[in-house]
């Protein structure tokens with residue numbers, strides 16, 4: 001099975017500060033690992049388009065979108081929160097990152113791909129309807145899921161295994177019966193949300209610091225798989241953050257590459273049963289370059305299957 005990789009050079013130009021963990025080298029590390037694995041015959045590469053304002057405003061307040069477009073500095077940086085700053089290159093990178101997930105949906109719709117991985121940054125799952133935070137500007141996976149709903153799909157699942165709770169995605173889709181949102185995350189931990197969701201369409205799987213692969217797998221089998229089976233998603237999105245890896249400098253969980261391979265296989269089984277195998281995965285966190293590259297390869301290994 002060929003995998004569509006959607007990315008763009010603009011995503012490398014967004015560089016918030018020297019030493020910032022969410023750095024351009026993350027995408028280069030993924031590229032290096034993919035080349036090293038010899039995947040060139042299994043991957044097709046696609047340029048991410050710029051997400052349009054209309055696409056962004058399906059999930060974000062128009063005033064928030066307008067503010068990001070208007071605040072984009074010509075030089076220097078503007079801090080939106082202590083660790084989330086806009087440079088002259090940020091707006092285009094953020095629009096490409098969201099546009100990549102839209103493009104993935106279009107590739108599925110046109111029958112050009114069945115499984116896609118958006119190798120993009122900045123990440124998106126902390127961006128709420130009205131706020132950029134936690135390295136995120138636009139909520140990439142939400143923009144893509146909203147595009148799928150606008151294109152006529154009626155049930156989409158979003159599975160988020162980043163070490164941080166995807167508070168932005170929950171803010172956007174909490175209470176929307178067309179979307180099932182499943183999220184595993186370290187708790188208590190940034191952004192200090194997510195445990196005990198008030199929404200019926202949200203499945204929260206908080207994990208204490210130090211949780212390892214067997215604990216994560218048991219939680220996914222207990223919390224996620226039955227809900228996914230009952231929901232019968234027509235399309236499966238993945239907020240693929242790899243910062244729950246043991247070597248990650250930000251996260252405090254203890255997952256390994258094989259755990260990402262395992263969870264991807266489980267999600268693919270669901271997608272095969274209900275969604276003709278359709279998966280759109282997009283990069284969220286993952287800050288140790290070696291662990292990130294190896295984990296993305298394990299994820300793509302499972303998607304190729």
Ligand SMILES: [Zn+2]
Nearest residue numbers: 162164243285
């Ligand atoms: Zn994260």
